Amino acid sequence: MNIEELQAYHKHITDTYDQRSGNHDNSQWHRETALKLIDGIPPGSGNSILDIGTGTGTIAFHVASLAGPDGKVTGVDLSRGMLCEANKKLADSEFNNIEFVLADAEQLAFANNVFDRIYCASAFFCILDPLSTLRQWHGLLKPGGILGFHAQPETSYYWIREARKVFTRHGYPYLINNATGSIEKSEQLLAESGFNKVDIRVEESGYYMPAEQARDSWIDESDFFPGQYPHPVTNVPPEIMMQCKQQYESNIEKLITEKGIWNDISMYYIYAYK
């Protein structure tokens, strides 16, 4: 990927999250899953902690209180809007051991072997190059340090799963959640990244979406699409696109029950040890 493409991808991400920044703290789901990631393996007192894709700092504030006054927390994010919300909360707080930094999670400028814990909640699906990024994060951890992050099975979100099936059948890559899409893939990726032990906890969940919404779920180029650039449909010729859409709609129709369509939003809570 050249620099212009990377900038365009980052603009896609920051436009989306700048726009969501004012409401992000209203999402109970994000808050609960972020705090659960920390509960799985909390930091110790005095730890040095990096929160990647910190957003409005949910994890950063929580781990700062756990690490205590001798701990140090750095939250990084690409979205100025998110960091602005995080900094407003910081200014209103008593914490003096947190800092928020505008940075790309895939190109971090920290020294190696400095963090006891790295957390990344609900942001890994935005990473373009999972292997090189995880190698870099592995380098940033001290020996014995632990990375905790969320990933989602490739079977989650019915519209992504079904679109992936039809596009890959026609030879067009559809990468979101691919690298960490199963327990086996996640374990292999983390082993290749240098981690020597991996603990993956699966939390199964989902709900029924109304049939009408499912019938209207076909993607287009203007949809938010993290983890791949250009957008996966950009280079698909119109006649193939038409076939994919027909196959997609037929697959969706077969999955609809009287309750609607099952939308799996299961999560992997992944802890990787250096």
Ligand SMILES: C[S@@+](CC[C@H](N)C(=O)[O-])C[C@H]1O[C@@H](n2cnc3c(N)ncnc32)[C@H](O)[C@@H]1O
């Ligand atoms: C869904 S939000 C999650 C925020 C927070 N971790 C939480 O759980 O509340 C995803 C965040 O990841 C950030 N992000 C996405 N790609 C990034 C990248 N390459 N570098 C840094 N931050 C990134 C977005 O700007 C956004 O704030």
